[in-house]
Amino acid sequence: xxxxxxxxxxxxxxxxxxxxxxxxxxxxxxxxxxxxxxxxxxxxxxxxxxxxxxxxxxxxxxxxxxxxxxxxxxxxxxxxxxxxxxxxxxxxxxxxxxxxxxxxxxxxxxxxxxxxxxxxxxxxxxxxxxxxxxxxxxxxxxxxxxxxxxxxxxxxxxxxxxxxxxxxxxxxxxxxxxxxxxxxxxxxxxxxxxxxxxxxxxxxxxxxxx
Numbered sequence: 786x787x788x789x790x791x792x793x794x795x796x797x798x799x800x801x802x803x804x805x806x807x808x809x810x811x812x813x814x815x816x817x818x819x820x821x822x823x824x825x826x827x828x829x830x831x832x833x834x835x836x837x838x839x840x841x842x843x844x845x846x847x848x849x850x851x852x853x854x855x856x857x858x859x860x861x862x863x864x865x866x867x868x869x870x871x872x873x874x875x876x877x878x879x880x881x882x883x884x885x886x887x888x889x890x891x892x893x894x895x896x897x898x899x900x901x902x903x904x905x906x907x908x909x910x911x912x913x914x915x916x917x918x919x920x921x922x923x924x925x926x927x928x929x930x931x932x933x934x935x936x937x938x939x940x941x942x943x944x945x946x947x948x949x950x951x952x953x954x955x956x957x958x959x960x961x962x963x964x965x966x967x968x969x970x971x972x973x974x975x976x977x978x979x980x981x982x983x984x985x986x987x988x989x990x991x992x993x994x995x
Contacts, residue, residue, distance in 0.1 A: 793983050794881035795974045796903060797821075797888040798896045799967075801911035802941035803866075804923040806957040810911060811888050813964050818971060822880055824889040827853065830868035833928060842870075861891065861898035866936065870895065877903075886971060893947040900950075907974055909967070910951040914958035 801807040815821050827843045829850050838844045845853070850869050853859060862871035872889060880887045889899075899906045913919040919941060923934045948954055953970050957963040974980065982989050 793884040793980075795886045795971070795980070796877065796881060796899070796906045797886060797909060797971065797974075798899055798906050799888060799890050799909045799911060800893045800896045800944075800947075800951070801957075802913070802919065802944045803937040804919050804926070804941075805911045805913045806922070806960065806963065807890055807911045809960065810955070810957065810963055810967050811890050813960075814888060814967050814971065817964075817968060818886075820886050821971065822885045822887050824872060824877060824880070824887050826889075826891065827859075827862075827871045827873065828868060829870075860902055861895040863892055863894040863898070865892045865894075866933075866940065872899070886975075893944055893950070897947075897950060907953070907970070908951040909953045909955065909970060910948045911963070912945070912948065912954060912956045914956060918958075 799807050799811055811823070815823055825839065825841070825843060827845050827850065829845060829847050830842075832838070832842075832844055836842065847869075850862075850871065853871060854862060858874060859871035860874040860877055862869060870891065872891065872895065877887060877889070891899075893910075896906075896908050900908060913922070916938075920934070920938060923929060923937055929937065955963050955966045955970075975984070982994075
C-alpha cells in the first residue's frame with residue numbers, strides 16, 4: 786500500500802449521491818485554487834451535453850475498458866448506474882509526484898478502493914440538506930428521465946449510508962458555505978506536519994526539527 790509520505794501532493798476524493806452538487810463544488814475549487822488539478826476518469830457511458838473526451842472524462846468502449854482492467858491500469862473502478870468508471874493509476878501517481886493536489890470525483894465504492902491502495906487519500910462526502918432538495922436538484926438539472934431520477938434516489942439511500950467511512954462531511958445547503966468548507970479541508974491538509982516538512986524543508990532544517 787502506498788502511504789501519504791510517498792508523494793508530495795494530496796489526493797482529495799469527493800463522493801456524493803447524484804444531485805448533491807459535488808461536480809459544481811469541485812469545479813469551483815479548481816477555479817479558485819491553482820494548486821489543485823482535476824483527475825479525469827475513464828467511463829463507458831456516453832457524453833452528456835457539452836462534455837468532451839479528455840476534458841470531463843475519457844470516453845471508452847466496454848472492450849477498451851475491459852482491456853484496461855486486465856492490464857491493472859486503474860487505481861479503482863466501479864459500476865455506477867449501469868456504466869463503468871475507472872481512475873488511471875499512472876495519471877494520479879504522476880500528478881502527486883509532481884507536487885500537485887489532485888481532486889477526484891467518484892462514487893463511494895471507488896473512494897474506499899482508493900483508501901485501500903493509497904493510505905494518504907483524503908475522503909470527502911457531500912450531503913444534500915434533505916431528500917426533497919436532492920429530488921428537486923435532480924429534476925431541475927434536466928439531464929435524466931423520471932425513471933432515472935427514481936433510480937438515483939433509490940441508490941442514494943445506500944450511498945448515504947457510507948458517509949461514516951469518510952474523513953470529512955460537507956452539507957451542501959448553501960453553495961458558498963459548502964465551497965468554503967471544501968477549500969478549508971484542502972488548506973488544512975497542506976498544514977499537516979508531513980506536508981509542511983516537505984514544502985519547507987529548509988525552514989525545518991534551520992530550526993533543527995527532525
